Amino acid sequence: MASKLLRAVILGPPGSGKGTVCQRIAQSFGLQHLSSGHFLRENIKANTGFPRTLVQAEALDRICELDLVITLNIPFETLKDRLSRRWIHPPSGRVYNLDFNPPHVHGIDDITGEPLVQQEDDKPEAVAARLRQYKDVAKPVIELYKSRGVLHQFSGTETNKIWPYVYMLFSNKITPIQSKEAY
Numbered sequence: 001m002a003s004k005l006l007r008a009v010i011l012g013p014p015g016s017g018k019g020t021v022c023q024r025i026a027q028s029f030g031l032q033h034l035s036s037g038h039f040l041r042e043n044i045k046a047n048t049g050f051p052r053t054l055v056q057a058e059a060l061d062r063i064c065e066l067d068l069v070i071t072l073n074i075p076f077e078t079l080k081d082r083l084s085r086r087w088i089h090p091p092s093g094r095v096y097n098l099d100f101n102p103p104h105v106h107g108i109d110d111i112t113g114e115p116l117v118q119q120e121d122d123k124p125e126a127v128a129a130r131l132r133q134y135k136d137v138a139k140p141v142i143e144l145y146k147s148r149g150v151l152h153q154f155s156g157t158e159t160n161k162i163w164p165y166v167y168m169l170f171s172n173k174i175t176p177i178q179s180k181e182a183y
Helices: 018-029 034-041 055-061 076-086 124-147 160-169
Strands: 006-009 066-075 084-089 094-096 151-155
Touching: 006 076, 006 124, 018 160, 055 124, 055 160, 066 124, 066 160, 076 124, 084 160, 124 151, 151 160
Parallel strands: 006 066, 066 151
Antiparallel strands: 084 094
8 A cells, every 4th residue: 555645636638548547556656546437427427527627626625635636638639539439348437449459359348248338428529529628627627736836737649658757756756566667
């Protein structure tokens, strides 16, 4: 287990790699990954998350003080391509991408053998609207955390190229239990 409690939030538009980065952080630093999207996906079939809005960020402030906030900046075209090629296993939240993380058998979850689905809002016609909505809503949240000095921004088109920088940031706050080279 980690040597101390670290409260961090990963922000980013749909398809930016938040889930992948969170999974790597959890494995590398012995932290628990609580995915708001995973918890809410079953009940709310809309673009939800926490803290996605300024009101949600202020509500989170009443619960705890964040040590780190990371925002992932990914180009629009990259996000559009990723989302339209994304399929999920709803019970587990496992995400596959037909280009760089395809299932072993097309349309089937590697672990359970159950069918994968493409969420309605990942279909190409819905992606542009989701990305515009995220940008409008997230801007004040990002500005809030930037003004507090806890925001760290990472830009790029590939999670594997962003990951070493995220790993280094976390390594300065908490002792790793697994090296970044494990990925």
